[in-house]
Amino acid sequence: MQMIEAVIKPHKLDAVKTALAKLGILGVTAVECKGFGRQMGHTERYRGAKMDVGFVPKVLLKICVKSEESAKAVSEIVEAARTGEVGDGKIFVYPIAEVVRIRTGEKNEQAL
Amino acid sequence: MQMIEAVIKPHKLDAVKTALAKLGILGVTAVECKGFGRQMGHTERYRGAKMDVGFVPKVLLKICVKSEESAKAVSEIVEAARTGEVGDGKIFVYPIAEVVRIRTGEKNEQAL
Amino acid sequence: MQMIEAVIKPHKLDAVKTALAKLGILGVTAVECKGFGRQMGHTERYRGAKMDVGFVPKVLLKICVKSEESAKAVSEIVEAARTGEVGDGKIFVYPIAEVVRIRTGEKNEQAL
Amino acid sequence: MLRNLLASRRTLLGCLLLGMILWGGSSAFADPTAPVAIDSNTDKVNSGDTAWMLTSAALVLMMTGPGLALFYSGLVRRKNVLATMMQSFILMAIVSVVWAIVGFSIAFDAGNPFFGGLHFAFMKNVWMFPSEYAPTIPFSTFMVYQCMFAVITPGLICGAYAERMKFSAMLLFSVLWLLVVYCPLAHMVWGKGGLFNFAMQPGGSLKFPALDFAGGTVVHISSGVSALICALVMGKRRGYGKIPMAPHSVVISVIGAALLWVGWFGFNGGSALSAGGGASSAFVATHFAAAAAALGWMFAEWLKTGKPTVLGAISGAVAGLVVITPASGFVGPMSALIMGAVGGVVCFFAATSLKHALGYDDSLDAFGVHGIGGTIGALLTGCFAQQFFNPSVPDSAMNGIFFGGKQLGNQAVATVISWVLAIVGSFILLKITDVVCGLRVSESEEFDGLDITQHGERGYNLEEEFGGTVLDGGSSGSLGSAITGTQTKVSHA
Amino acid sequence: MLRNLLASRRTLLGCLLLGMILWGGSSAFADPTAPVAIDSNTDKVNSGDTAWMLTSAALVLMMTGPGLALFYSGLVRRKNVLATMMQSFILMAIVSVVWAIVGFSIAFDAGNPFFGGLHFAFMKNVWMFPSEYAPTIPFSTFMVYQCMFAVITPGLICGAYAERMKFSAMLLFSVLWLLVVYCPLAHMVWGKGGLFNFAMQPGGSLKFPALDFAGGTVVHISSGVSALICALVMGKRRGYGKIPMAPHSVVISVIGAALLWVGWFGFNGGSALSAGGGASSAFVATHFAAAAAALGWMFAEWLKTGKPTVLGAISGAVAGLVVITPASGFVGPMSALIMGAVGGVVCFFAATSLKHALGYDDSLDAFGVHGIGGTIGALLTGCFAQQFFNPSVPDSAMNGIFFGGKQLGNQAVATVISWVLAIVGSFILLKITDVVCGLRVSESEEFDGLDITQHGERGYNLEEEFGGTVLDGGSSGSLGSAITGTQTKVSHA
């Protein structure tokens, strides 16, 4: 199994989830995060003090999939999350040693 | 070493921490997250607009352990976090290449 | 490629980012998190009920780097994030199977 | 299950009996009281007094919403914030309606020493003409001012059952409590011919003229003691004492406390029912008592635990306001200051040491602050009252014991009777409510929070990015885009 | 682009024409009205009435800020919270300035049935002397009280275009709307010689004396109907009906609603322009209507959807306040209660079923609550009014139809004319604004939120740990550390 971590623009969350659902992937864990990269944060001003926020709000998705599904899932995510502008985000794929479903204790592929 | 990532129900956090402490594992990093899966989010209504929240609040725990302790730790977490109802969550185990304690620069097993 | 995950004290974020920028590493994803470990949380009191908060706010940084840059990056982070007091945090290094830049579909080293 | 029901049945029977005895007994006391005089001459309406009383009425409503709503909802956990606000808000609505229909009449129509009659039911005769109660303002002004008191009193009890009571149960209990505990008590203390009324008692012999300027017994003892009963009958919140239940936002509690302080000027100052020396004197007493009590609680805590908390300071201020309530129109500024300081320190110990020693879960310390504070206040009024500050007091024998009077006894009687009425009344009504619709939410509902389970809403949606789905609403019609023909111009940055 | 412009030009031309016809037509009606009498004798100023009116003015300003600002901003998404507050706040500023310069004069100087003259422009003669409008208070008190009404009315419209209108467009539109819709309508209803004015109409024949105590037509119909036009002309928010747009903090909306309720006592009670039976009666009606309407909406929702929401209860209270506004000085307490209950239920359906059926995006239901509520209120006033409660009504024929009068007809006329004026006026002014500066923000600005794109700020910076950079400010000078010579002692814990 592999863990796909995708850092995406927050408003693409729905599109990505829909795309994954089409592949039959329903389990996803999402984390709010802040991205630093090419895309710049905006500027704010408070009583004349100008400040640059530095980061851009992003969502980090974690999707655990069977290794053979991984490539397909990655390409679907790329498709769904792309706007073509800087800051669309990155996908990282990790090897996974084991997966367990807490409710049943099932392991690995059964656990997904 | 391995990194155990456990997505659990938030109110099980204390139980899991206690269980880990019994194994002598005191270091844990916790992240608020939102889970999408079999368990459904609740429904809200604002001025007649009914909306489904979609996600369920979860906590993502990251626990780095020695590889030989991993199996024990996983089974303890399963034990402590289980309610038997849908949405109890998942555990993912990752291989880890290196661990460093920032304060001392110690590496790997000494760093835990 | 490798994924460096660093759990650091929040106020060290700027120093770490600056250090990484010196190595030419500009892409970082940051997540708010809570740490449990040797460092203790503070105590609060509300109408005489004394409670221990248990956790300490931390920031989890994820930085994906080429494997050959990893060692250098880790040592720079250790340098920048250290205060010498308990709770400085940990660094975990994961192997990564694949990286994709969503905007372009570029893979692996080009995607960084 | 069955046992519970049986137990409840037995309790109910007992209650009914007790109720009948009370009611029956009350007629024994009944003197034929003359009806409340209403003067159809509006010339006697004084614009200054009316201006002050309308302002005061607005201030007292502001105490409940947003004052109390904020004070209490800041102290609960995030998942119960709306439900707690709702308790205050919906009481503004439902109590007012019940008050219009029958509550006001029970409290303020002439009747026996315990209940008023029904001449003012459905607001009959409650119009622009001044009444015997306050001869320089319209009777409707008096009524609506008193309405605001009736609104806040059951609102105070909410503090005891916060985070676990069913919304339907809370509605039912509050309405019953208003009719069975509040209105009769208000009648006894302020109503024409009431048991404790010192100003309008047409020669009754079995009376205990008590000094309660703005509701130490009627409002604070009644609600605070009932709160204790609620906490005991309902049991603790799940996890109480084991998991931390830190206030989700002391910030909004501070706003609430400050608004309570400001509103209390209407509560106590308005109880003079006119704008002159009496109102001014009550206003000053209120302010100094609150100030001294905030310091009292804060310093007591600082000494005991090493840190002066913000929650402590605001709780102290509220405690001081409670303590001074019955006394405010009868005491001088320095007496008020002393009463406040005493109140702040005592309530600190009540809400911290006492509560934890006894182990009941009065979530937001409605008893510790209002029950204890109200009791102290009623008794201290019997120590510090001075006819000098209130010429309407008929006799200097009603001075406090520190000023040569002997009022303390009557104050104690009024206090005890208020306690008894609150204890018995609340216990019975809780049991009735439990039978009718159940008091507590289920374990899983308590866990998920009242906001989502009772009201289907969440207080804060700060993480808007995680989307969700619109199930219904907003998508069927198409008027929004169609009717205008040409699309409106959208400027591009 | 070009087509749009052409279309706009054509529209503009039409508008101008229409405007000229209106203006021209108005002179046809014009009777030579005597100037507003001002009494240079300040002895007639009554301190009680003045106290109440100043208090009321303060209360009405509090309705806009923080009341309305909170009520509305709680209902938008987090990224638009400040922009929504700003709309209320900046109206407090800009409307007041326009009011001082010319608005008050247009509304309250004597003139023709549609517009006042310019005798009071730049606050000339608006000083401490009492006027014909309110002979017991300074004219300046009357003016500033009315100013607060002018402030809140365009503020109510904000609910319709929230989350998508450009700040510059909002400013321009509001000022134009004030001058073209609000001031004339206020003149018609309350101004000396106005078309609907029942109290001060010097013998005009083409008049429709209407009862609008505190602004059912002037404030609520005008703003509510204009809100509908805004929603239609501007189109829906992007994603409306597809992505959830849950209120980001019902908590602050509850605070806002409670403050609206409290402030409304000044709005309606103050409209008596003195502190006596009339103010008291309006105060009571206001309170009971709000209470009944909160319950009405809540129970209707509870029955229909299974859950009583907090947002429902507070919306209901506001609806009740709207409904009672025109009637408050003319009806008895129980009539108010019934009107409120009806209003709560009807507005519930308007803001939920009706809106979703038609599909326009009135973001915060300015139309559903104020448009519908105002209309119901104006008509029900024609059913429930009683001369008994307001001796200034000249004729018992102006009683409501339930009390033997026949006022309903005139109420309907006033309602229809208000609708027409609001529809035509708003449509034209939106088109003008669109041409001048564009109505809507761009798609990406709407996506990023108005706070950051229109104002360069964010409402909440709760995650302070993620740093950022200071680009400018605070680092150049060095006075802060240098001047004191020795560093201040820093204690170590």
Add this chain to the structure above:
Amino acid sequence: MLRNLLASRRTLLGCLLLGMILWGGSSAFADPTAPVAIDSNTDKVNSGDTAWMLTSAALVLMMTGPGLALFYSGLVRRKNVLATMMQSFILMAIVSVVWAIVGFSIAFDAGNPFFGGLHFAFMKNVWMFPSEYAPTIPFSTFMVYQCMFAVITPGLICGAYAERMKFSAMLLFSVLWLLVVYCPLAHMVWGKGGLFNFAMQPGGSLKFPALDFAGGTVVHISSGVSALICALVMGKRRGYGKIPMAPHSVVISVIGAALLWVGWFGFNGGSALSAGGGASSAFVATHFAAAAAALGWMFAEWLKTGKPTVLGAISGAVAGLVVITPASGFVGPMSALIMGAVGGVVCFFAATSLKHALGYDDSLDAFGVHGIGGTIGALLTGCFAQQFFNPSVPDSAMNGIFFGGKQLGNQAVATVISWVLAIVGSFILLKITDVVCGLRVSESEEFDGLDITQHGERGYNLEEEFGGTVLDGGSSGSLGSAITGTQTKVSHA
């Protein structure tokens, strides 16, 4: 360490000397002033005036809490929100107590031109009888109204030392400052026989009758200039100018600003001490100045930086309120409008360009808004004042220079003396406080935030899910579950 102490000793010595000179000098000026006349006839109490003054007192308290508490605490970082609120709140308490004991007497008892006597200490004679200061209201009303001014003034200074001062130091400094700076200045301006008092000066020759209607010098210059000294003496917040210190919630600052605006009607309008033309005129001036200043600041910023910020608009409104304070009872509506606009623009530059150029860290711009605004206001009063609007002004020579008078000179003298008193007084008192308990928290405390380190609390506990442990409280007793015998029925959903 030692050097610091020596330095401090030397400073202290200097201070004592200076104090003695001042005190000694003051007796040189002293005319034998007649005691403050108190009229034991309560018939002269006017209910309308009293109603307005009590309302105003309530409004002014509301300015501090919740107004100022919200305005300031929204501007700090999340970790200091409660500590900042606490500063406002605890001043409501501690200043009131000091005021009762001795503050009021120093300020308002007759005495020399600099200090009052002690006839009113411990509230002696401060009862329901009217006084010379305000012959139509109880003296206690006057006292409590002035108390609210004493409460807010040190509260304004908090803006300068926010986010870094020790709580104990803040308490001590505020009390000293009240007695050494505020009370004497209030005496000079408003006290019988005070140096600048134009109305009640029994023939002193060395006097400078100054116009300060509601406290431009007493409240705003004194606090604003002291704030500057605080900022300079205490030094910058750590990281100032390097790490962003964005306001954690402009949302609550907007609420605060709106409440300040509303409350200011009591502040300025109430300073007429009666409800008539004077109050009305001050009310109107207040409103228009705030409105114009909000626009002034906003448009200045819009032009200069390209974006109109919400924080700018609300800061502007507050600046306008400050500027108009000394003038409000002496100027007409259009003068107020102009003064406000000027004030808004000037304070914008003071709080942005000036501060950043000089580099001191006046965290929340207490100096930029109150110091500069108060100074402008005092001087502009000498330009725009008109006897027409305030018949109590004895002589039309006291008109502003734009209206044929020559008051500007005296206004300048009063301004300069206020600056000097504030500078010297604050500097000395800060040094004393530093010696006694240290001014600043330690570096690590500043880093962790004042909420947790000074008060042991956090402002927001929004992430309740991360648990923690209850160390103490709630678990020992068992009354909560035991007493009721049978468990309460828990309904299952």
